[in-house]
Amino acid sequence: MAPASNNPAGDLTSEVLQALSKADPILSTETFAEVPFESIKAALDRLASRSMVAYEQVEREEAFLEPEAEVIVSHGSHEARVFEAVRQALDGLSIQDLEGKIGDKTVTKLGQGKAFKEKWIKKDGAKLVALVESINDVTRDQLKVIQEKKTHDAKIIADLKKRKLLKMQKVISFRISKGPKFALEIVKEETDLTAEMLASGAWKTAAFKPYNFNALGADQHAGALHPLNKVRQEFRQIFFEMGFTEMPTNQFVESGFWNFDTLFVPQQHPARDLQDTFYVSDPLKAGKPCPTSADDKQDYETYFQNVREVHQNGKYGSIGYRYPWSEDESLKLVLRTHTTSVSSVMLQRLANQRQDGRVPPARYFSIDRVFRNETLDSTHLCEFHQVEGVIADYGLTLGGLMEFMDLFFGAMGVTDLRYKPAYNPYTEPSMEIFSYHKGLNKLIEIGNSGIFRPEMLEAMGLPKDMRVFGFGLSLERPTMIKYGISNIRELLGHQVDLNFIQKNPAVRLDKN
Numbered sequence: 001m002a003p004a005s006n007n008p009a010g011d012l013t014s015e016v017l018q019a020l021s022k023a024d025p026i027l028s029t030e031t032f033a034e035v036p037f038e039s040i041k042a043a044l045d046r047l048a049s050r051s052m053v054a055y056e057q058v059e060r061e062e063a064f065l066e067p068e069a070e071v072i073v074s075h076g077s078h079e080a081r082v083f084e085a086v087r088q089a090l091d092g093l094s095i096q097d098l099e100g101k102i103g104d105k106t107v108t109k110l111g112q113g114k115a116f117k118e119k120w121i122k123k124d125g126a127k128l129v130a131l132v133e134s135i136n137d138v139t140r141d142q143l144k145v146i147q148e149k150k151t152h153d154a155k156i157i158a159d160l161k162k163r164k165l166l167k168m169q170k171v172i173s174f175r176i177s178k179g180p181k182f183a184l185e186i187v188k189e190e191t192d193l194t195a196e197m198l199a200s201g202a203w204k205t206a207a208f209k210p211y212n213f214n215a216l217g218a219d220q221h222a223g224a225l226h227p228l229n230k231v232r233q234e235f236r237q238i239f240f241e242m243g244f245t246e247m248p249t250n251q252f253v254e255s256g257f258w259n260f261d262t263l264f265v266p267q268q269h270p271a272r273d274l275q276d277t278f279y280v281s282d283p284l285k286a287g288k289p290c291p292t293s294a295d296d297k298q299d300y301e302t303y304f305q306n307v308r309e310v311h312q313n314g315k316y317g318s319i320g321y322r323y324p325w326s327e328d329e330s331l332k333l334v335l336r337t338h339t340t341s342v343s344s345v346m347l348q349r350l351a352n353q354r355q356d357g358r359v360p361p362a363r364y365f366s367i368d369r370v371f372r373n374e375t376l377d378s379t380h381l382c383e384f385h386q387v388e389g390v391i392a393d394y395g396l397t398l399g400g401l402m403e404f405m406d407l408f409f410g411a412m413g414v415t416d417l418r419y420k421p422a423y424n425p426y427t428e429p430s431m432e433i434f435s436y437h438k439g440l441n442k443l444i445e446i447g448n449s450g451i452f453r454p455e456m457l458e459a460m461g462l463p464k465d466m467r468v469f470g471f472g473l474s475l476e477r478p479t480m481i482k483y484g485i486s487n488i489r490e491l492l493g494h495q496v497d498l499n500f501i502q503k504n505p506a507v508r509l510d511k512n
């Protein structure tokens, strides 16, 4: 045996190297029959990583004798034993005597049947007599071969298996051969290039351990994007590709003025009820809209009065709602119920951004959080994310809006849209957008859209011939569909499985 090295698998690696130096290749089951599978594998991996040996796994089935077969090997087959007993009794043997001689009822019974069939014995009156001088105990011979070689002719194996004399077992062994760096001893390999080695020049002769590219990397506990953020990112990309700019939506608290009044939502509208909208109690009220920076030169007061006029008496060809519009109601603070409040701010700003005396066309989008006083269930939370888009241009038509929707949803693989007339206080006409969901086997609502009302736009100062499309959808619904989530609580809130957030895949919208 080679000198033991200072590692636990040392003895075995040395033994393998020794054995290989005498015969190449070797089979592990023959050379190391007593060594457990794991130990030999560990030793081989160690040697293989240094290219000292190469090995491949060999699997084969081996036949093992059942206890009954062991008895046959030592005493002969049942039929041979019966024949032998009968042959020895020169003038025949009665069945009782046969039983007495063999001492086993089953062996006697089975052996007799077979010996008759083989025509080794016959019945002569009440006695059994031998018909031949000698016989070949084929079964015993076959079993002896198998005991030694663990295998035999496939037909013989199949036959003996059927007779329940054998069981088959899978045996794994390794065929081991010398590797390109075969040697009788393991050379210590360096795992690091150190400053000392560089200084002393030892690096020139040092043996370096090769990289193990098969090793699995350690799990990285890095941060992970929430699925909503992943889908949001995909949507942003679609918007950017279509020439949209992102609206600033970093303001969750909004005045009723921007959230409702500018959008022509009357102050008695049920959406403004406490049941539907969260009101802020401290502070209770916003100030009137006013410039937010030195270069904001907009005339907010005129706009404020325009909105009042439109609601109260009607203006710009609209007869209005004809109710006493309340400034107090308008200045109440709310958690924004939709991001259309931001669209409103942006459109009003656009009205004041004339270039060469003309308001330029614009495309805006946002994806952010909104709040509604909803009853919680598996698909509704009090807060969700809205995807919103606005297109302002001249000569826009309803057909154009539908075509745009086809393009937009087509970019995320949603085709075959259906439109249903709907109502929004701020758009006319308004359309709900539906798509056929293959999994659910029905049309599901995927968005809301419309063309903003002239009394809303003209109050801002936008030109009469400018039309503005608007549309909105939730971010949660496509995310849930994409990730196969049926309960929104799995996506948001305290019940979310952090493992799911860490491990979920990047989203790919099936663009066409």
Ligand SMILES: N[C@@H](Cc1ccccc1)C(=O)O
Pocket: 337, 338, 339, 340, 388, 424, 427, 448, 449, 450, 469, 470, 471, 472, 473
């Ligand atoms: N604000 C609408 C979406 C929408 C935006 C713009 C125009 C029309 C509809 C909603 O909450 O569903």
